[in-house]
Amino acid sequence: ETGRIYAMNVDHANSHGAWLEQVDTSNLCLEVNHPLKAINDVNDPNGEIGVCILSAVNLVEVSENEMESVCDVIVRMLDELIDHQDYFVPAAANFAKNRRSLGVGVTNLAAYFAKNKIKYFDKQAPNKAAAIMELVSYNLIKASVGLAKEKGTCAKFNLTKYSKGILPIDNYCKSVDEFVKEKLHCDWEALRQDIKQYGMRHSTLTALMPVESSSVIQSSTNGIEPPRSLISFKRSKAGVMPVVVPAIDKHKDDYTLAFEMPTNEGYLKVVAALQKFVDMSISTNLYYNTTRYPNKIPPQTELVKDILLAYKYGIKNLYYTNTFDG
Secondary structure, X not given: OOOEEEEEOHHHHHHOOOEOXXXXXXXXXXXXXXXXXXXXXXXXXXXXXXXXXXXXXXXXXXXXXXXXXXXXXXXXXXXXXXHHOOOOOHHHXXXXXXXXXXXXXXEOHHHHHHXXXXXXOOOOHHHHHHHHHHHHHHHHHHHHHHHHHHHOXXXXXXXXXXXXXXXXXXXXXXXXXHOOOOOOOOOHXXXXXXXXXXXXXXXXXXXXXXXXHHHHHHOOOOOOOOOOOOEEEEEEOOEEEEEEOOOHHHHOOOOOOHHHOOOOHHHHHHHHHHHOOOOOOEOOOEEEEHHHOHHHOOOHHHHHHHHHHHHHOOOOEEEEEEEEOO
């Protein structure tokens, strides 16, 4: 009933990630993959507990011309946070301060698609997603290199693929090339040379999280998800709040609603296109409209097909399996 399968393709997380050390686990929301080290006791300073240090770029509010400066501000802000915040145990501080692993994602993708009159299942959707995510990823890495010039690299930078000159565009799952035909727009080779010369301040930069609570504050659609309806009601400690998709007056017919998608294939292709430029993972949901099936039960074969399709396209994690019961 909760939709919790929470699958992780560990081989993809290692083959297509930024860590040189083996990754075995993910965080609760399935977008952060860290190498961890068990603690002997609660005060063990040598263990490593992964810490989620996150932010997201609002794709509707930030123009392409502003992307470089916005990404620079985000990276600098989160970098300050690493040293400023209190940690619940020494092993968490050990991980955060020596790895300086950031996870910056995107939000309002559904509104971004609607603004451009693109449905999630359209052929151009993965290409549009790839183009904007390349810009985000490139400028985040560039910002980290800039901070490395000023403050030095993180202590364990040598334990990342970045230290070997390997970028997300080098080790992504090549099955994505079947449907992502968008050419690279950024000067990745110049950035690669800068990384070799100056290193990076952070072990990772990108992870696409659900953006649930903060999406309400900023009136964005959740992360990369298609909305379930144009107007929804979200419950918090403050009570029940109605939430309206951005620009509903202009683009209500342009939105893709989650349970109106014919299948999950188009959405999974969008996720895979984004993953091409992401060094950690993406919180990826599946959607099934139960009214389409006999007895309102989605067949296991369809679920397995989607899980295998996600695997084929190099998707690292699957979060909720959502069902609509009317």
